[in-house]
Amino acid sequence: MNGKSAASITLTSTDVNALPSNANAQLQAQYMWLDRAAGTYRAFGYKTAGVDRWLIQVDDTAETGSAAGSNFRLSARNDDGSFNKTVVYANRASGQIAFNTTTLHGSSTATVGGSLGLRDTGTDPATTSGGVFLYAKGGVPYFKNADGTSFQVQPVSYPVSSVNGKTGAVNLGAADVGALDTATGGTVNGIVHLNGNAGTVRELSFNTSGVKRWSIQADTTAEGTGTDDGSNFRIFSRADDGSFKATALYVHRDTGQLVFGDGSPVGGAKATTAGPHGYGNITWTPDTDPDGFQLYAVDGKPMIKKGDGTIFEVGSGGSGGGGAVDSVNGKTGIVTITAEELGAIVKNSATHQENTRAIFQGDGTNNIMEWRNPSGSLIARIGANGNLVGQGVIYAAGGLQLGSTSTDFGGGSGAVIGIDDATTVPSTNPTAGVIAYSEGGKLKIRQPDGQIIVPGTQTVSSVNGLTGAVNVTLDDLGGIPYSEKAAASGVASLDSSTKVPIAQLPDPSVPSGFTPESLGLKAWAGDPDYCASGFSYTGVGQGRMSAVYVNRTMTVSKIVWHVFGYAGGLLSGSWAAIYNTSGARVGYTGDQSTATYEPAEQHSTGGGWSSSNLTSSVSLSPGVYYVLWRWNYTASPVDGPALARYESASTCQSVMGTSNNIWRHASYTTSATTAPSSITVSSFQRDPIRFWVALA
Structure with missing residues (x-):
């Protein structure tokens, strides 16, 4: 004992x-x-x-x-x-x-x-900011102000005659005492300081109906010793619920470098834009400033005005060290020269060039024309004798006619090949491949063995090596009977999206890795071996939820917890249930204060698994399910189950998924004494405690 x-x-x-x-x-x-x-x-x-x-x-x-x-x-x-x-x-x-x-x-x-009563003190209090001292010295009351001045409280024989220049029933407003009205605002004639420790937020926010919309702050970046860094300046927007939305401006205190949007400065640049930097068109010309240059936009084009007053469009003129060009082919200003004006063929153009004729005369030895890819490799050419050679695949989108300069497609179009009768029929055999040609209006193929095949006139001599009256079986074709589809020792079937159903796949586990089935379960919130040391209680009457993922259709009849210690004691009104992601109940327990549904007691060091029976077994289709339970027990001394949980020391992730629409763990406020037929998923609340749960 x-x-x-x-x-x-x-x-x-x-x-x-x-x-x-x-x-x-x-x-x-x-x-x-x-x-x-x-x-x-x-x-x-x-x-x-x-x-x-x-x-x-x-x-x-x-x-x-x-x-x-x-x-x-x-x-x-x-x-x-x-x-x-x-x-x-x-x-x-x-x-x-x-x-x-x-x-x-x-x-x-x-x-x-x-x-x-105030007892005498022998010395004046030390000067302290933020208030005043009232104390007794020598039997006389004294005040000491935050500025260090002290004075004796003197009796007066006359009443106050005015307050801030007002008499009668005085009612002072913010303006009367040099303060800002919290409702109407005002002007501060001086400096306003927001003071806080390094590594903490010092923030000025602009709100709508009490919810933040924009914030200006010195952020939590740590301050070094003597490095002038940390506590950087940031302006950022807020979402409708007041949470962080996006950074508009970020400034480093040590270098003064600023970034528009999120990101780091580029090198030593004083200003960096995390994305494109736009310039709106202007209709006026900036004044000349000899101490730099000015970049601006006119009619959608980038322009620069130099310190000497010259203006040019970015990317034109002035390169090569010779200064700006005065004129091009007799043109001045922002000049655009076309290939036609120079009597040249347009390079890299996706449009046609009218009234242009190119004649190439070869030297009888080298290719008349060549086409090369970006790496310089030859991909097509017109040889010295006018032969067109494609080094790769040759495409003919409008058909191909052999032996004539006019098509003979019989009214067809598109992927059609027209072959004129050969002027001279091939008389020798090819050494590699076949020769296709037309003779007497019939397609013929001459093989290396000398056989000439006329398509449509050949007969089948054998099928898969069989001759005579051939009857081909699945064994002859190496096939599998249809009856063996999705059967043991057979092959998997395909669903409507041509995928193998997940129910026909083995467990997604590495060799010797644990799955729910390894430990006699059907599904769980995650491997219990990843739970943190120690335990937590759910709290009396507090709904707790952990999600499980079901990867195949399965039947479950129990909800399982790892209990570190429990000596009985759940009271009436305790229940647990399984809900789909729409909040509809799919399975539930009865009153867990009764023997039929109460989890088993646990008294051993480290505890063990305790389960609660569902009122009946349920079939779950693949998907996410929310396991929700609410336990009622005596709070002091605590006699509820102590449950295993994942790391829960601080704020933990609760909502996940690419659309943040799947709750993994949550608390849920409900006074229901039996499992409700439906719950409101949007009423889940973020909670630092993430309990482990499983289905069996």
Whole structure:
């Protein structure tokens, strides 16, 4: 028992990790809660000989929303333990505090139910910004300001006659005290500072109905020591929900380099555009500035004005070190010369050139004309004797006529070959390949063996080596019977998209890798070996969801969890269910407080798998399914199942997919005491805890 072995065992509070009731104790935890319904006192007290002396308590004021009710009190008790007085009172909604009274004085932060005494201090407080000190010295009240000045509070024999120049029932506005009105805005005649630690965001935002639309900030880039870097400047837009959308401008503090959009500066460039940089057309000419040049657009063309006042279109004139060209073929300004004007053939043109005739006369030895690919290799040529030679495939989109300069297609068009009768019929055999020709209007093929074949006149002499009355079987063709399609030891079938159905494929696992089937399951949220150490509770009445992917049609009857520890205790209203991605329920358990559906207890170190039966087996088609469960149990001491989960130390990814439309893990708020027939998938909430779950 708890590591002890004996016939009669005595356990101490230490053995069961409890606080002793009759000895000093220390709680090794961050929090300790007193949890009761609103409208009742919850107190922690100090006694003398079993009789109350002090109570630290939350009172029985009803909770009505907006943080109202359940206020804090420190109360003193009489000798008989009955109520004496409230020494400290704090209002939960406003945060106001009172001493020796529970009646708050207007909107004051602190109220005293009597006089407030200040004991003398021997020295003035150290100067501190952000407020003032009120203290006593020599029996006299003093104030010390944030600027270090201090003064004695003097009694006056006259009332205030005016406030900021106003008399009577004074009501000051923001303008009266040199401040900005939070509703109408205004002008600041000076410098506004946004101060924060290095590595933190310092931001000015522009909102619509309380939701951010644009932000100007010094970002979280770390600041080096003496390097003048970090805390870079950024302007970025926000999505409709206020989340980050896109960076419009980013400036590096150390170099002053700026980038329009996301990305890094190009080399030492002072300005970089993460994408095309556009220039709008202007109808005026910029003034001359000798300290640089100006780039602008006119009629959709890039123009440069140099420091000496000269203007030219980018890419024209002035190259080669000789300065700008004054004229070309008698033309000035922005000159465009065509091949026709030079009496040349257009190069790299997709249009035809009218009234042009090119005559090439060969030398009888070299090719008259050659065509080469970009790498310089010869691809086609007209030889010295006028023979057209294609080094690659020759295409004839409009048909091909052999033996004549006029077509003889018989009215046909397109992929047609016309062959005139041979002037001289071939008389010798080819050595490689065949000779095709026409004789007497019939197509003939002469083979290397001397046989001349006339298509349409040949008879079949054998089929697959068989002669006579041939009956070809699947075995003769090496085929497989149709009945063996999608059968054991047969071949896979194809679906309507000509793909092999996933149900006919083996598990997508590497050799010796674990799959759900390896461990007796049908599907899971992921390999449980990837779960983090330790466990988490679901929370009383809190819906929890983890998604599973089903890659083939399967029948399931159980939902499975890895439970580190559970001694029973699920209460009525506990349930679990399987939903499709539209939120429709496809399978569910009954009341998990009953023996039929309650997960098994786990008492061993490291725990084990516990499952809950569905009310009936269900068939699942391939796709994503959401396993959702809500457990009701006693919160203190916790007696719900402690579940395995993936790494959940901080904010975790919840929504995935190319369209961010598949939830992998989520929480779900519901008060349903049985599995609802449908859920609202859009009501899933991001949650840092990612529980493991499986189907069996």
